[in-house]
Amino acid sequence: MPTESPREWLPADASRPDVEIRRSARRQKTIAARWEGDHIVLLAPRSLSRKLAAEYVHRLLPRLMAEARNAEKDPRRTDAHLADRAAELSARYLNRRVGPTRIRWVTNQNTRWGSTTPSTGSIRISHHLWGAPEYVLDYVIHHELCHLIEPSHDARFKRLEALYPHVDRAKTFLDGMIFERSRTERPAGPSA
Incomplete structure (x- = not known):
């Protein structure tokens, strides 16, 4: 049926x-x-x-x-921009092994920077990243692409994630965003 x-x-x-x-x-x-x-x-x-x-x-x-x-x-706020970035990151760091069936911005994701549904290949990126530098957005997209290969955060996932050259710098930026949100007494920011 x-x-x-x-x-x-x-x-x-x-x-x-x-x-x-x-x-x-x-x-x-x-x-x-x-x-x-x-x-x-x-x-x-x-x-x-x-x-x-x-x-x-x-x-x-x-x-x-x-x-x-x-x-x-801001054309970066479009789903098409996310799809372009995902294709570029997959080609550059993951040998085109993976690509989302769909990637989109969402405004209802306040406790994570991004999320992935490996069974459907769908990726969602939090609107809290609209103003983030491109290398930070790229890191979150790369992180979620890695989940399409390895759903957990195990050693294999960490090796895949480490292929992106700005992991530490991006995580530091995201930690700063979380700190700033908590300092101004807003709810804690998302996590990857």
Whole structure:
């Protein structure tokens, strides 16, 4: 039995771009939205009605439009930039042995700099790194790529991670970000 339904489109109107609705039998309750190119993709349970899908898009639209404005201001804040960096890092340090099926920025990840789901090949990078130097972002992406080869933090993982030449410098920068957040009494920053 297939788990995906045919894709459905909500045509653009004055307030938003085209929306593609992707329904899945695997998705039971959660609904998510993201940009793909110049349109929005709504990931929804198979049972979600078209009317309710349009209401969710309306609710999520302010966040999605803010993401688009941020990408215009800083192209590094795009998922495409992350994909380019992941391809470059895989080629340079991991002999192209691995690449994510998907890599994206997320704004709901406050206790980690990045996370990986090895079974799906998906990587998520925390928005807390938007302003970080490129070598720091590259380190976090490289770290997560290593998890696609070795899920644990064992000796094999450490050897793979050490192939990136700026590990210590990047970790020092990230430790400084955590310290600064704790010093100003905000919740502790993410960890890799």
